[in-house]
Amino acid sequence: MTTLRRIAAIGLILALGACTTYSMVEATKGYEVGDAFKVDTPIAWNKARVHSPNIELWTLDGLLQTLVFVTGVSNGDTLFSGPDEKKPKFDEKSTIIEAKAFIIDSLLTSGVLEYREISFAPAKLAGQDGFRVEFKFTKEDGMERRAFVVGALKDKKLYAIMYSGAEIYFYDRAKQEAESVISSAHFL
Amino acid sequence: MIRPVVISAAVASLLSLAACQTTGGSTTASLTGGTPSLVDPLDRLIDKYETSGSVYEIPDMKAGVQPLLTSDEAGLWLMFDKFEATAKTSGQRLIDPALHNYVSQLVCKLAGPYCPDVRVYVMRVPEFNASMAPNGMMNVFSGLLLRAHNEAQLSMVIGHEIGHFVRRHSIQRMRDMSDKAAFHTFFSIAMGAVGIPAMSDIAYLGIMGSISAFSRDHEREADKFGVLFMRDHNYDITEGAKIWENLIRELDALGDDRPTRSFFFASHPPPDERAKTLNLFADKLQGPAFPAKDNRDAYRAVIGKHRHWMLEDEIRQRRPKRTLELIKILIADGYNVGELKFFEGEVYRLRNDKDEDDLNNAVSAYHEAKRLGGYPAKLHRSLGIVYRRLDRIDDARDELGQYLRLMPDAPDAPFIRQMLKPVG
Known part of the structure; x- marks a missing residue:
């Protein structure tokens, strides 16, 4: 292998490693999430840089626990950005039931394969009437995951926070901290 | 040196094609590294079938025998063993x-003596797909x-896949690609040496087209096996063509959105060719006295219980034109039409295209489902939501109320009750 090829190979590895960048969210109060929420977190999280304008993603052990903030989906927007035209689009006239279906359908068109609902009930997000849905799901890797989403509609936009984790060990490990973040949320 | 794009394309083709079809073999080669034959023409295949009296006498691949570990075929099997562990x-x-x-x-019945060699997932x-790996x-x-x-x-589709397996099509294809990649390498060096390297690109196009044509021939032969397996088990061969005709209708429904097809590189024969050929097979192999069966009742008894979530999955594909055509085809088949009309309404409701008057189309479909019966209780919820969007508040109230009466403990019942308050 020539020196030039070695440099190119190292450059490629470095570039791939840089595809996902993380920054630290320290245990703090009043942390601003996008233009949507202010939250308190009792523990530190890793904040991943994602390319969806309506999403902020926090992780703990890689992607074994994630906290996804949906920071205001407008009429006609998809939940996750990307080239897939099949992704559901949000309708500002949605009822709470349709808003929840929009989130679940968005997950199901973004890699979630099997979805089993555990509960669906009224709840408040940042003081706004909304819903809480808990479920289990699997992706292509076959790993069973558990999650809950607390969401609400405000000013014709959809806001939500979703916590998920691998069913075995990881989900329970940070559930309380995730609940704490969600219950502290208020709109900016 | 062979161009990286050629290598990448060859590897990708091998992985995708081998995963999509199965092995084949000649009437003389054994599973000990012999060279499998090319495909048999239809008439010769049918002659063999009629002479031997059973489709299981045609392939030479021995049931229960695995390739020698030193063979290239064993390497292919090992690769798919890893994929299978993932599956x-x-x-x-x-x-x-x-x-x-x-x-x-069903697979076991059609595979006959090969049943212990096939594992179903x-x-x-x-x-619309099934696949057969060489292992x-x-x-x-x-x-x-x-x-x-x-x-x-x-049975037609499963028989087709078993046909790939017993004829060892994957190893034929792997060897064909290997030979052609080697030829391309040699050709590129030779053309470069004489100062016309651009010829290498032309050769590459020719090789890729040749690989696709080889693959199409395998598909055609596998179709023939599908038909022969059906014949051996007294299935109505005309049904084999119908499944392709229905797929054509689905694709045609896409109109301008239909995926463009490169005939040159396509690895499968076009669906219309397959339907036409299968009808010819039916004419040749199935006379009026043939005791053809389709076992639709047994099929519906099992698949019918799963059709609801299968239709939900289909709707999530967000291809409403195709899904509506599929539902129309299923309605013509006549099994639980009320359920199908509910899903037709769901497609319209979720598409909500004002130019197509989708909300009113949804209302019509839901009402037809109600007339026919066999629909889920959540139809009333969907219809109520549509009425709400159409500002038909009293009708919305009636339907949502009916949903609550039928499903008082449904998880979303509290939300429906909330919705009923402002409606009133």
Whole structure:
């Protein structure tokens, strides 16, 4: 292998490693999430840089626990950005039931394969009437995951926070901290 | 040196094609490294069939025999053993015992002496497909089970896949690609040496086209085997053509959105060619006295219980034109039309295209479902939501109220009650 090829190979590895960048969210109060929420977190999280304008993603052990903030989906927007035209689009006239279906359908068109609902009930997000849905799901890797989403509609936009984790060990490990973040949320 | 794009294309082709079809072999080669034959023409295949009296006498691949570990074929099998380990724990795998047993038993019946060599994985993938790996791993997609109307139609596709296996098509294809890649390498060096390297690109195009044509021939031969397996088990061969004709209707419904097809590189014969050929087979092999069966009742008894979630999966594909055509095809088959009309309404409701008057189309479909019966209680919720959007507040109230009466403990009942307050 020539020196030039070695440099190119190292450059490629470095570039791939840089595809996902993380920054630290320290245990703090009043942390601003996008233009949507202010939250308190009792523990530190890793904040991943994602390319969806309506999403902020926090992780703990890689992607074994994630906290996804949906920071205001407008009429006609998809939940996750990307080239897939099949992704559901949000309708500002949605009822709470349709808003929840929009989130679940968005997950199901973004890699979630099997979805089993555990509960669906009224709840408040940042003081706004909304819903809480808990479920289990699997992706292509076959790993069973558990999650809950607390969401609400405000000013014709959809806001939500979703916590998920691998069913075995990881989900329970940070559930309380995730609940704490969600219950502290208020709109900016 | 061979161009990276050629290598990448060859590897990608090998992986995708081998995973999509199965092995084949000649009437003389053994599984000990012999060279499998090319495909048999239809007449010769049918002659062999009629002479031997059984489709299982045609392939030379010995049931229960594995390739020698030193052979290239063994390498191919080992590669697919790894894929199979992934399939076993895949989140897409369906483990419902009744569904799995039904499909497995059908595969076993059609595979005859090869039954112990084939392992079936029913996968939750909402596409029209099944696949056969050279090591005996067969994947059957839920989208195929949704589209087949009866056991005869499913037998055609499964028989086709078994045909790939018993004729060892994958190893033929791997060797063909290997030979052609080697030829391209030699040709590129030679052309470069004489100062016309651009000829290498032309050769590459020729080779890729040749690989695709080889693959199409395998598909045609596998179709013939599908038909012969059907014939051996008295299935109505005309049903084999129908499943392709229905797929053509689905694709045609896409209109300008229909995926463009490169004939030159296509690895499968076009669906219309397959339907036409299968009808010819039916004419040749199935006279009026043939005791053809389709076993639709047995098929519906098993698949019917799963059709609801299969249709939900189909709707999530967000291809409303195609899904509406599929539903129309299923309605013509006549099984639980009320359920189908509900899903037709769901497609319109979710598309909500004002130019197509989708909300009113949804209302019509839901009402037809109500007239026919067999629809889920959530129809009333959907209809109530549509009425709400159409500002038909009293009608919305009636339907949502009916939903609450039928499903008082539904998880979303509290939300429906909330909705009823402002409506009133």
